[in-house]
Each structure stands twice: as structure tokens, then as C-alpha cells.
Amino acid sequence: MNQSNASPTLDALFQRILARKPDATALADPRNKLRVTGQPPRRLTYELADRAISALAAHFIEAGLPTHSVIAVQLPNTIEFVLTVLAAHRAGLVVALFPLLWRQAELVAALNRTSARAIVTASKIDGVSHADLAMNAAAEAFSIRHVCGFGSDLPEGMASLDQALAKPSNTARSIIQDGRKAAIISFDVTADGFRAVPRTHLSVIAGGLALSLESDVPQSATVMSAFAPSSFAGLSASVAVWLLSGGTLALHHPFDGDTLERQMAELACDTLIAPAPVVLRLDELDLAARMPTLRNVIGMWRAPEQVVSSPRWTAQQASLTDAYLFGEAGLFCARRGDDGAPAEVKPGLHGAPRELPGSSISGEILITPRGTLGLRGPMVAVAAYAPPPPTSDSLMPQPPRDYVDTEYAARIDRSTGAVSVTAPPSGVMAVGGYRFLASDLQEWGRRLGQGALLTALPDRLSGHRLAGRAHDNARAREALIELGLNPLMVEAFRDRGTPG
Template identity: 30%
Template sequence: MILEQRPSSGNDTAFAGRATIDQILRRLAATKGDQLALADAPDRSVFTDGPPRRLTWAELNAETEKFARCLAGFGLQGDSVVVLQLPNTVESIIAFLSIIRAGMIAAPVPLAWRRRELSWAMQRTAAAAAVTVVRSGPVAHAGVVSRAAAENFDMRFVCAFGEDVPDGVLALHEAMEDDSWPELTPDARDGNPGDHIAVVTFDATSAGFVPVPRSHNTLIVAGMAHLVEARIEGEDAIVTTLPASSLAGLATGVMTALLSGAGLYLHQTFNGQALSGAIAATGAAHVVLPGLVADALGSSRLPHPPLRGITAVRRDPCEVPGTTLAGLSRTEFISFGEIGFLSRRRDHPIGTLLAGRIPVSKAAPNGMLLAETRLREDGVLEISGPIAPDGEFPGRKPEDAALMGETEGFYPMGWSAQPRNECFAITPGRRGVTSIGGISLPTRSTLEAIREALDGAADPKFIADGMFGSRLWAGKHAVRLREAGFTAALTGLGDDAPVQHGKAETTKSPPAAAVA
């Protein structure tokens, strides 16, 4: 699927060319086949089924082929959308790469989403299949995804990794061991293979959630921009705590690993001791963390050497970063929702964005273009260029108008700003959007849905929170909201996590929104 792009003054992705993500994987399997590609956290069994896995590039390529053959064997057609809801494990990367190899479109969603959001994503993209896990922590994701799928007529298959797969859900460990699936046929596609849509992520706007499509080219650009700024090398090892369910997670994780050939170690944010131990044990040169987690851990608790650099992923461009010890470089990956990002070293001024042309690397101001920015008449920031979305996903809905710019291929990011010298000074807070941990929600429509679900039993509101950005106050109605299928960002970790005044109280691990 190649979307029709509106004209842009700088939407040149020439350095990506005709390459596809699958071609990059195959090349790594051929040239670095015996080197480590992916590894699970040692404490994997704490939060999901199965022992920790380690795969070389050749083994990752073989696993990708197995799963891609399964998907094709299901009878799914090219450009079919497959929803992914997976924790930060080896299987999440296998599934992502397999969907792409099969000529389909991956649609990863946050682990904290529940039935309401999942059902919407499936319906909006006309998804044909979904892939999840039997459990992640106390949450039975296979059951949650199955209930959402039952509300969508286009959904044909729900598949799950893990043990004790429930009825009606296909057990993927059994399917992938079956050698009878037909061989994949070459994917003959019209046009530039790199321009075809590879992934759809989901963003919150003032009007509601919207799908944000990205081609192979724009994903390659995103990974390259982070790789160059963070100065990651082919022999490095990267530890990431961000799942591949957002532009930020994809760019700083799997895309950086594919483009550099570096090994990728997948970890969680809720166990700092295990994370530090993994960095020391693996000799990791680079770690990717949510910004607030990076600040809370502090550089003194991260072993260096071997650690050489940190990428702090921030959802708020006005968030003030913490301190970093001498000898440890720090890259700030500032995510403007799913619309765009800025990856820069620590010396970049807080709360600002370069006006006009933004190069891939600050060190080469006249080099390749990463993005172009401007202000709309109403003061909203807009972005164009290689890291902007690839257009509008088919099946337009009224809320999609909040994503699409008015002219010339520019897309509104949702933040207001004012001109200041050669930059834009950004006003804190995204218009009409509330962030709880790493989960963004359309403020007005979310509160309206909560009021309807509670039938007037409470007057919900969002309250500022120093750790998670915001939290929900809705009286003591978390159980009712969970039963209504609202995201765990609003209701706490799971069915056994009591919530008082919208704030989770649990001894097991932090709220799901904090680690999603």
C-alpha cells in the first residue's frame, strides 16, 4: 500500500531509497549471521510466559520466516493489518518483522490499552488478525484481545504466544513448529518497495485517536536519525526498555539495531536492579529509557563503563531533564506524539524546536533533511519532511482531520509555540490531550466516555501528577471502568489493583501506563 502524499517542500527520503526493512534483516542474516541480534531480560518469567530467549541474526531471520509463512498460510492478503499487543520481548520483534516480510501492515498498540481502545483500533484499520500474549503480569491479554476482536467483523484470527492459550485463540508456538505451511511467494509490488506502508501506530488528538501510517522509508529515516545522534556503532550492544509499540520505541530500538547491526537487549522499566545488572553483564554501550525513569535512576546507578550513552525518551518537549555524570553522553529523544520527533544531544535548549529546516545531525547543519517546521496561523506547530507521517490512512473518519495539515504536506503536532530568534518556544501541554505515564488520551472524548460509563455516579477529571504527568480522579470507580474496558492508564495495573481517586496502589509493579 502506497499512500498518496500531498506535496511537501522537503519530503525527500532519498538516502532510504528503495530499501525495505525485510531486505535489511536478510542482509544482516547473511553478513552477521552468528552475531547476537535479540535477547530477553533474565527476569522475563516474572512478567510473561516462557524462558528468556537469545537469537542471532540468522536465527531471527529464520524465526521471521516461520511466522511469516504462518500468516500467509492463514490466507491473509497483502496489506492486511495485523494488530500487535505484546510486551517488550523477543516475540514482539519477531512478530513485527514477520508481518512486514509477509507483505502486511503491523499495527502495534500500547500494552496498557484494553477492550475499548483495542476494538476501536481493529475497527478503524479493518484489521484481519491480532497477535498478543496469554499474559503480561496479572493481565490476561489473550482474553482481552479476544473480546475486542469479537466486536469486529473483519477480524479473522487472534493468535497468542504463551502457555494455556484460551479457546478460540491460535497458539503460536504450535503454529510456528508446523513445517507444513507453504513457502512464501515473492512479493511483487507496484512502485518503490520502500514507499509501501509498513506500520500504523496510533496517536491522540483533541478530536480523538487517529491512525498514523509510516512506510519503510520513514521508519528507516527515524532509526537513522537516532543512530547518528546517539553515535551507536555496529559492535555495540543496546539495552532498551521501550516496547516497539510507538514511533519512539521503533526508532530507538529495532530500527536502530537493524541499521547498525548492534545487538538489542529487551528489558522492563520496573526493575532497576535487574536493568543495571543486565547492562554490566552484557557490556551494553547504550541504554534507552523513558525520560522520567532515566532521571529517577540517575547515572550513578547505571554501570559505566561499559555504558557509554543514554537515550532519554520524553513525551513532553518542555520536560526538564535530570543530571548526567561526566563521561556518559546523553541523547534526548523528544517525541511529538506519533507525528514526529527530535533526537538531539543534551546541549539542546529545553522547550524549543528549530524553526524551518532541521538536518538529520546537528553536526552537519547543511546535511540531509530530517524535518521542516512552521507555525500555523493559530500558533500550532506543524511538521513536514522525511519523519512526517506518510499520509492519511484509508477509511477517513471525522477525527482524522485533526491529524492532517491544511496545505503543503504539513502535519499539526498539537503543541502551541511562539517564534523566538531562529527557534520556536513551545508552550507546555499538548492541546486537547492528556498524558498518563506514556499513554496519551484525547481529553474531552475520554472524560465524556467515562461519564457515560459511570452513568453520572462521579464527575471525572484529570489532575496534574509530578510522576505520571496526569492522573484520573473518578471517585472509587476503577472497577467499573475496568469492566467497561478502559485503558489501564485510567484504572491501574489490572483487575487485582485497587485504585483510589484514580491512582493505583499495588505492591507488584508500577502502573501499566508507566511501562507501556
């Protein structure tokens, strides 16, 4: 296949912008990066970012990582994340996105599931030694051959990517820029359990197009992303939207309202992407009035069943687009009208933007025979969610299903014809962006012994919150840490008098 005829990748989009305006600002770190990682914040032009991407790609190639192998990335919302993703693609690798909340148990499961050959992290993130977590997980994952990280005080055996940036190499290999090739792997939890969801470059770009066109993000926009990038929606909303606009991507590691406001003012940001409950809270505080350059806000709903009951958007100079997220299955968007109320979403084909007949198809929404919401379209990874073949006496294969069942309960409103998402998947708990099975809570509770209780309570902002009770909360926390479980589980057993 001729490279000129191949479809675009994320790195190809970056290089197109680089050719047009190498001296324009491409990436800006969070103002509070020093607190988050111990490293000072940076800003990079497209030319400087390109050099860094090439240096990191050379490091991955020289480390012996074969083309098409998987590299796991667990990094905060800083420019190192963006550089690493694009560098991996430039080296012909597939990026597995690891949430920051994951600890050893989840890390090992995901590394083994994807047969990852390398893992990239930071020395410390918010005071937690992620470098040690990566080294311990790598020791249990037989496929891992290379562990590397950003920051100082890296443990013995971990390669320094800061040194790779300081002493760049010219090593490169020929990669066909084909958007149909695998780009990322993200991870979801459904009623059937934990699953890896691979996606092509075109699928990620389709997600970015749905978000940017529906919300009318302008060309050369200055985009502030305050949404964790370690998911399909997070990567589409930050990296893909930025590359499609050809502007500047500013990053905020969630969440510090004062820091966010100062950084948006400094950079004159016109677009904000953040969790929807956060942007609605900012609207209540009249934050938009203090940001005169703000024109577009994209609110990311991890609990899409809450959109219909959300308060009206009041900021006059900035429009709000609701992004309905369905785990890793997919998303759709709807921009609010002048009244600030959530827009009605009808079943069927949806263009980008929705209101223009004949616009490009961003997806299709349907109600399944089970009374759940289904998604079709270029961003949807159907194969990853394909149901197991039914037991049958027939030798004829079953026809493949061409949509993904999100497992969210949904119905059609008889009076308006609009889709109403009514409930999250049964048996699946969500705390912010972290999803797990309700049965797992019971299992972890049993491991803590008699009298221990771990439960999920409904929460308006994050979907659920965890609460735990044990005879000795301190010992329960220690036991959960030893099991390699994440901080949400551990902190559920904090003493009620402890602030937080």
C-alpha cells in the same frame, strides 16, 4: 518494478546484516521475562532469528492472510514482538501497533478502524490475560479472521505461534522489498479525536536515522531498549536503530532498575534507550558509573514541553540525547553538550547529525500561524493529519498542507532564536504514552452516576495522572472494567489506602 531498484524495508535491512554475520547475537530477552509472560528469556543469533521470522511468516501466509492486509500486534517488549513485526513484513502484511494498556473498548475501535484481518498477542502479560482480551475483541470486529498468540494455556480458537516456531513451514511468497509501501499503523489522539496513522518503511527508517545519527550510536552497537515499542517512536527507537547499527538489540519490559542494571552489565550495552524521566532519575542515582560500557543514552520525552526545565545530565562517560516526541506526528532529537543542559533547537531544516552542514535532512521544525509547533520531513505522515477541507463557495480545491501541526504550543525565544515548546495540545490528556481527550474523562465519569468524579492531575514524570472519587470505589472499578476501559481509568478509583 525490479526488486533490486526498490528502496529498503525493515526486513531488507535485517537480511543484509544476516548475510554479513549470521552467528552474531541479534536479540536478547528481558531477564525478568518469566515474570512478565511466564516464558523463559532467550537470546537469538541472526540466523536463528531469521528462521523464526520465516516460520512466523509462513504461519501468517498459511492462515490465508492476503498481501497488504493488516495484522494487529499487542505484545510486551520481548523478542516475540520484534520477530512478529519482521515476519509480518516478510509475509507482505502491515502491522498495527496496539499499546498494552488497551482493553476491549480501544481494541475493538482500532480493529474496526483498520479492518485488521488478524491479531497477535501473548497468553498473559504482567498477570493480565491478553489472550482473552484479544478473543473478546475479535468477536466484535467483523474483519478479524485469525487470532494467534504466544505462551501456554491459550483459549480455544486461538492458534499457537509457539507451535509454529517449533514446527516451521517452508511456505513463502514473493514480496518486493519496497520501502515506500505501508509498514505500520500507529494510533494517536488529537483535538479532533482518535486517528490511525499509517507509515511506510522509509518513514520508520527515517525516524531511526534521526535518533541514531544525532546520538552517534556506533555500528555493531549493543542497544538496550527499555521503551515500549507500540508506537512510531518506540518502533523507531528500538527496531530501526538496531537494524541501522547492525548490532544486538536487548529488551527490557519497563520497568525494574535492578534487572535493567544486571542485564546491561551482562551484555556490556553501550546504548540505552528509555523514557527521559527514567534516565534522568538513573543519573541522579549515579547508575552510569556502575555501567562502564555505557556511551550513549537516548531519553524519550513523551512530554516535550518538560525538556527545557529538566535537570542537567552529569554522567561524564555517556552522552544524553533528548528525543522530543509529539504523539504519533513525529519527533526530533538534540544531543546535550558538555555542560549537560538541554541543547537549543532552532527552527528550520535539521540534518542528522544537526551540527554537520550538508548532512542528510532528518526533518524541519516550524512555528505555525496558530503559534503551535509544526513538523515536516520524511518521517512525518502528512496525509494522516490532513485537516478537513474548509467549507467554501469556491470550487477550487484548497492547496494541501505539507506539514503536520502537532498542536503543541511553541514560540521562538527572542534572545536565542531557539524553539521553546510551552504546552501540550489543548483538550488532550497524556498519562505516560497513553493519550485521550479530556471530554472522554467527563463522559466516563457521567456513566458512573451521580457523585462520581474522574479527573486528570498534572504529573512531573508522566504528564498527567488520573484520580477518581465515587460513593463506592470498588463498584466504580467494576463498572469501568465492564465498559472495557483500560487500567489507568480503573485504578484511578483505587482506595487511597491501597499501595500503588
